[in-house]
Amino acid sequence: MKGAMNGLKLAWTVYRKEITDALRDRRTLLTVLVSSVMMGPLVLVAISVLVASLESRAELREVVVEGIENAPSLKNFFERQTYTVKAAPAGYEAQLRSATLADPVVVVPKDFEAALLRGEAPIVEIVSDSANQRSLAGASRVQRLLAGFSRERVMLTLALRGVAGDVLEPVQVEDRDLASTQTRATQITGMLPYFVMMAVLYGALNAALDTTAGERERGSLEPLLANPLERWVLVAGKWGAVATVGMLIAVLSSFSFLPGQWVLRSDTLAAMFQYGTREALWFLVVLLPFAAAVSALLMAVAIRCKTFKEAQASATVVMLGASLLPLINVFSLGSDSPWYLWVPALAQNVLMTRVLKGEDFNAMQIGVPLAVCVAVATAGVWFVARTLRGAAVR
Amino acid sequence: MIRIEQLAKQFPAPGTGRGLFKRGRPGVPVQAVADVNLHAPDGQITGLLGPNGAGKTTTLRMLAGLIAPDAGRLTVDGIDVTARPREALARMGVLSDARGLYPRLTARENIVYYGRLQGMDLDAAQARAEALAQMLDMKPLLERRTEGFSQGERMKTALARALVHDPANIVLDEPTNGLDVLATRALRESLRWLRTPAGGAKCIVFSTHIMQEVERLCDSVVLVSHGRTVATGTVAELLAQTGQTDFEEAFVALAFAPDGAAQ
Numbered sequence: 001m002k003g004a005m006n007g008l009k010l011a012w013t014v015y016r017k018e019i020t021d022a023l024r025d026r027r028t029l030l031t032v033l034v035s036s037v038m039m040g041p042l043v044l045v046a047i048s049v050l051v052a053s054l055e056s057r058a059e060l061r062e063v064v065v066e067g068i069e070n071a072p073s074l075k076n077f078f079e080r081q082t083y084t085v086k087a088a089p090a091g092y093e094a095q096l097r098s099a100t101l102a103d104p105v106v107v108v109p110k111d112f113e114a115a116l117l118r119g120e121a122p123i124v125e126i127v128s129d130s131a132n133q134r135s136l137a138g139a140s141r142v143q144r145l146l147a148g149f150s151r152e153r154v155m156l157t158l159a160l161r162g163v164a165g166d167v168l169e170p171v172q173v174e175d176r177d178l179a180s181t182q183t184r185a186t187q188i189t190g191m192l193p194y195f196v197m198m199a200v201l202y203g204a205l206n207a208a209l210d211t212t213a214g215e216r217e218r219g220s221l222e223p224l225l226a227n228p229l230e231r232w233v234l235v236a237g238k239w240g241a242v243a244t245v246g247m248l249i250a251v252l253s254s255f256s257f258l259p260g261q262w263v264l265r266s267d268t269l270a271a272m273f274q275y276g277t278r279e280a281l282w283f284l285v286v287l288l289p290f291a292a293a294v295s296a297l298l299m300a301v302a303i304r305c306k307t308f309k310e311a312q313a314s315a316t317v318v319m320l321g322a323s324l325l326p327l328i329n330v331f332s333l334g335s336d337s338p339w340y341l342w343v344p345a346l347a348q349n350v351l352m353t354r355v356l357k358g359e360d361f362n363a364m365q366i367g368v369p370l371a372v373c374v375a376v377a378t379a380g381v382w383f384v385a386r387t388l389r390g391a392a393v394r
Numbered sequence: 395m396i397r398i399e400q401l402a403k404q405f406p407a408p409g410t411g412r413g414l415f416k417r418g419r420p421g422v423p424v425q426a427v428a429d430v431n432l433h434a435p436d437g438q439i440t441g442l443l444g445p446n447g448a449g450k451t452t453t454l455r456m457l458a459g460l461i462a463p464d465a466g467r468l469t470v471d472g473i474d475v476t477a478r479p480r481e482a483l484a485r486m487g488v489l490s491d492a493r494g495l496y497p498r499l500t501a502r503e504n505i506v507y508y509g510r511l512q513g514m515d516l517d518a519a520q521a522r523a524e525a526l527a528q529m530l531d532m533k534p535l536l537e538r539r540t541e542g543f544s545q546g547e548r549m550k551t552a553l554a555r556a557l558v559h560d561p562a563n564i565v566l567d568e569p570t571n572g573l574d575v576l577a578t579r580a581l582r583e584s585l586r587w588l589r590t591p592a593g594g595a596k597c598i599v600f601s602t603h604i605m606q607e608v609e610r611l612c613d614s615v616v617l618v619s620h621g622r623t624v625a626t627g628t629v630a631e632l633l634a635q636t637g638q639t640d641f642e643e644a645f646v647a648l649a650f651a652p653d654g655a656a657q
Contacts, residue, residue: 006513013510017499024498219492223552226458226488227511228480392492393460 007233014229014237015244022207022245032206036199037253040192044257044273054137057102063142064088064101067108073116074108074124077149096129104128104139106146116153193352194326196253196283197345200291201322203249205315207242208298212384212391213311216303221392235385239296239377246291254283274358282355285366289373290348294322296380303384303391321345329353341368344376395597396440396457396486396563398432401466402621403452426452428621430466436562437595439585441612443602445649449621450601451491454567457599458488470563484512487561489569493552497541501532501551504540505558512559519558526554530584546577553581563597564588570607582611589613605642619649 023029061081066088068075078085088105095101107125109115115122126142128135155165215221224234257275298315305311326349329340341347347369354361407421427449434440444450456463457470459479468475470482495504502523509519527533532550535543540551549569557564566585570578585600587593602608608615609629617625617632625632625648629641638644 010511010513013507017496017503017507020503021496021498215494218494218497220494220496222455222460222490222492223488223494223508223555224511225460226483226486226490226556227508228483228513229511230480389460393455 007230010229011233011237011240014234015240018207018211018238018241019244022210022241025206025210028206032199032203032249033252036195036202037249037256039199040195040253041256041259043191043195050133053102054134057134057138058141060084062086062103063106063145064092064103065106065108066092067110067112070110071108071112073113074149077152078145081145081148083145093127096127096132096135099129099132099134102132102134102138104135104142106142190330190353190356192257192356193283193349194323194330196250196287196352197290197326197348198323199253200246200250200287201294201319204242204246204291204295204298205319207245208295209302209308209311209315211238211242212299212302213305213308216305216391217307221388225389225392231385231388232381235299235381235388239292239299239381239384242295242299243292243377246295247288250284250287250291254280254287273356275356279355283352286348286351286355286369289370289377290344293344293373293376293380294318296377296384300380300383300387303387325349341365342372344369344372347372395436395471396432396434396565396599397467397469398430398453398457399467401427401430401453401456401468402464403427403449403456403461404464425621427456427463429623430616430618430621431623431626432599432616433626434563434597434599436597437589437591438613439589439598439600439611441600441602441608441615442618443605443608443615443645444618445603448603448618448649450603450618451567453618454488454490454565454599454601457565458486458490459483484559485561486563486565487556487559489553489556489564489566491567493548495540495543495548495551495555498539500537500539501527501543501547501554502536504551505555508555509558514559522558522560523554526557529587530554531580545572546574549573549577549581553584560594561596562594563599565599567601568603569600570602570604578607582607585611605645609641617645617648624648624651 061083062085063078063083064086065074065078068085068087075085086103088107089095089101092101092105096105105127107127109122109124112122112124124146126139126146128139130136151168154168158165158168215224225231258277258280297318301314301318302311305314322345325343325345328343328346329336329349336350340350341364351361351365351369354365403426405424405426407423430449430453432440432442432453442450442453452461455461457468457475459475459482462476468482470485473482473485475482495501496507499507502520505523505526506516506519509522510516514522523536527536530550530553532547532554535547535551540548543551549572553566553569556566564585569581573581585598588596589598600607600612612629614626614628615632616623625635627635632644632648633639633641636644636647638647
């Protein structure tokens, strides 16, 4: 008992030194903070600017037409729908390709009115570029507008012949979207959990490498082991410090979305993206065990390496795994499979996506990833403790 | 008091280790230490002298509990290093071959950290850091981060770090490596003082491949070559044993003699 207490006291000493050491590495910390913690909010703002520009375009009620002088009836219809008709600029095709023109262009043929009267169904083109997102978004709006024009013509023709317009619609179709507001929002905000996890990984990476491979490279591991410490004490202190740095980044990045939300430019998005303190806390429930596990894993990989550089190369495998696994969730179109919960990184992504969707967890969904994280952390710490002595002299 | 008896250690040949990616034809196992014997009493400086690759560093690493010996016995004040490594380490100050410091910590923080790891409380470790800085003439260095320290400054910090818990036994692996004349002299003075009753009558084991160091400093010499202790005694005794007047000649005669000739 006294030995264990003493061990904890020594582990605390190691922990405090490692934390001081890690926090004094200002340049690395700053890079991590700027590149990973700021990343999520910046992306959020970028998305909101895009959505806002789409919205404002829809609010403008403008339609760009080439050859409107050929179609007075169409112009009349547009104006009755309170749309402003703008003439297409010269070379609009090139402008659409280079995305300098944000609206689709309606092309009216020369003999539009005459063909319409003869009942020959003149061809009206809607020109957009599927690589030009903004024009594509406008295209469906213009399509609906033109369909309205056609329907009106049909109604008028039928009415003249004494037929009720209802015969054209024997079936009424109505959309009913079951997705909650938050679920729809995840289509846009789905990558946020990914950014948060990357931030945690990169936060822990440097500290993990520094306390293992860094010690070997500096030649400070051998003298360190000449102190009368049990190895688990030493490793526990080091792991605690690395995990703390990872958790610190997790806290910072989870809460960084709160101010990010205030600057959302789009009202619709702000309404859909409901991320408050409650969501941030749920993120932490998911992320803190992950930070602890990933720290131990990175240390276990790095302790085998003689230099920091070599360890960085080895750690790439972990980083790659952690960045590819969540993609299974991002790209899977069906529902989540139960085995997702057993895969680190993937499970965290699934859970954080659920948080953003406003869905609840059951005990299994929290318990399984937590158990996996505890297992990974224990295995990592055990491996480092076992390897430490051999690593010092090789 | 440090005692090493019939110590042996063989390293597996490169390429025969476990693991998925180990390849290549197995080489020959390396017998780093075959039969090293050493007795270092308190209040004396014992030199572990030998050419490069004689097994000095491996021997001292086994003494520090970093490598498990294949055979033989290592005791520190009667405590078996293999059986009770932490008790033995608490009685030893080890300046190993690798003497890396933490560059983002100050010299004082480096020293105090080791004091805390040795189980000292903060005040005692701080006081000890001050006292050692006085002894090693490194007071101005204490509050500086060790990043950018010169070889001599690093060496002093590492030595202070090893001595922070005031150990009865001091083990130094080639401490003068990379030091200039003045720093070497200062180190020699410190070690002489530590040997005296006023300095604590420490048991000091000192490995080197430099004859002059041994002549100037050591009370007795243990000469190792090819992993074996080939001669033991004072400098004068070794000179007499070989019939030489120059210690370098005596060293060459003993260390590079055909096997068995010197024994």
